[in-house]
Amino acid sequence: MKKIAVLLYFSMAASVVLWGAGSQGGAESSVLPVPPLLEGEKLRLVMQEGTLTLPMGTSKTMGFNGDYLGPTIRVSNGDQVDIEVQNTLKEDSTVHWHGLHVPAEYDGGPHQIVEAGSTWNPKFTIDQKAATLWYHPHLLGKTAEHVYNGMAGLFYIEDDYSKSLPIPQEYGIDDFPLVLQDRRLDKNGEFAYNPGGRDIMAGYTGNIILVNGAYEPYLDLKKGTYRFRVINGSNSSIFRVRFSDERNFTVIASDGGFLPESAEASELIMSPGERYEILVDFTTQGTLSLVTDIYGGDSFKSLDFNILKEEGTYYPHPESFEYTPVVYDESVNIKRNFRMETRGMGGFTINGKSMDMNRIDFTLDKNNTEIWTIENVGMGMMNIPHSFHVHDVQFSVISVNGREPDPLYSGPKDTVLVMPGDKIKIALRFEDYTGIYMYHCHFLEHEDSGMMGQFLIE
Numbered sequence: 001m002k003k004i005a006v007l008l009y010f011s012m013a014a015s016v017v018l019w020g021a022g023s024q025g026g027a028e029s030s031v032l033p034v035p036p037l038l039e040g041e042k043l044r045l046v047m048q049e050g051t052l053t054l055p056m057g058t059s060k061t062m063g064f065n066g067d068y069l070g071p072t073i074r075v076s077n078g079d080q081v082d083i084e085v086q087n088t089l090k091e092d093s094t095v096h097w098h099g100l101h102v103p104a105e106y107d108g109g110p111h112q113i114v115e116a117g118s119t120w121n122p123k124f125t126i127d128q129k130a131a132t133l134w135y136h137p138h139l140l141g142k143t144a145e146h147v148y149n150g151m152a153g154l155f156y157i158e159d160d161y162s163k164s165l166p167i168p169q170e171y172g173i174d175d176f177p178l179v180l181q182d183r184r185l186d187k188n189g190e191f192a193y194n195p196g197g198r199d200i201m202a203g204y205t206g207n208i209i210l211v212n213g214a215y216e217p218y219l220d221l222k223k224g225t226y227r228f229r230v231i232n233g234s235n236s237s238i239f240r241v242r243f244s245d246e247r248n249f250t251v252i253a254s255d256g257g258f259l260p261e262s263a264e265a266s267e268l269i270m271s272p273g274e275r276y277e278i279l280v281d282f283t284t285q286g287t288l289s290l291v292t293d294i295y296g297g298d299s300f301k302s303l304d305f306n307i308l309k310e311e312g313t314y315y316p317h318p319e320s321f322e323y324t325p326v327v328y329d330e331s332v333n334i335k336r337n338f339r340m341e342t343r344g345m346g347g348f349t350i351n352g353k354s355m356d357m358n359r360i361d362f363t364l365d366k367n368n369t370e371i372w373t374i375e376n377v378g379m380g381m382m383n384i385p386h387s388f389h390v391h392d393v394q395f396s397v398i399s400v401n402g403r404e405p406d407p408l409y410s411g412p413k414d415t416v417l418v419m420p421g422d423k424i425k426i427a428l429r430f431e432d433y434t435g436i437y438m439y440h441c442h443f444l445e446h447e448d449s450g451m452m453g454q455f456l457i458e
């Protein structure tokens, strides 16, 4: 098992690491909500308006099959999936399956608009290994607002291998999703999407953290080993996630599935859209918290664990997992460069260009491996972090600023944090499907302001 204290590349990034101090607190708390499971051959998602009542006020929201967030879709590798997506909102939207290897016509990007009042019916076969993926709207210029209002859900893939592992896998019992989101409450205790120019540049940072849509919830747990699937579901906040007692835990999976070797860590640095699965042992009775620090913002106690006297089940933490990296050859594979640039208020470009639905940025061949270098060149006054997300594939990180990636970046990834000055090299292999897919910054305000492009697989 690899041991790491912090993500090394992060502390080497060009910018000063600004973690806030202080904490919110005080309100009555509720038990952690766990989204219902949605399983079977025919699935149904209804995009609908709703409200979310927190101790401080009631906000207008949007959700899937409910007021806020959506059910956890759980499928197995090889399943044929038929999803009816009904849009009962007063406006158009889309549903993108983030991290899923899926035919372009069902990717749910900006080209697959689900008009207000209409229904979209993607059908595809799951063809990828066990992973914690998620789904959310991806409408051009409206992604940030729709996600902020609550439209997001988890999409679990299991397979024979994941089911055979001696690790916690009882959903909502010893295997919990933790969707972390910051939201900005106004003086009425409500959150509404209303970003100013600075919010678009620096991120629409919140003043509270919600976990699965709840404010400072708690979990009563027996002693034992637990698996948490952590997702940064924020619009544009980088989170540092840790326990209040600074304990170590074992990271077993990243965005697209299990790591080749599990890694011991005491914190997770997560940009929007990134996921990690961790195993943690609770061995003594007492209370501790999950803490979420926002990069450049405040620090929040976000979830309390009350560890009971009763003994539960302990599991060994596996040292390694089956993992197939993308095999690449730098002397043969096609190389591409992506320069992410911040140009004044609200101007975000990749390779000097802003997203245009009518422009294909490049075309690539099916059954090819490519090496992409992503660089955040916005420096000086424009010292703004970005991230890079590619649709259709899980990639392997080759290097970060010329160095071997941190152990947490050694497994399958679909989103990477790109701090100012960073240069990240990834290997990607495109198979099975042709058509148009997106690549973009997953800071949603940046994405909506043009930091996106599209490629065509032929």
Ligand SMILES: [Cu+2]
Residues within 6 Å of the ligand: 385, 386, 387, 441, 442, 443, 446, 447, 451
């Ligand atoms: Cu960005």
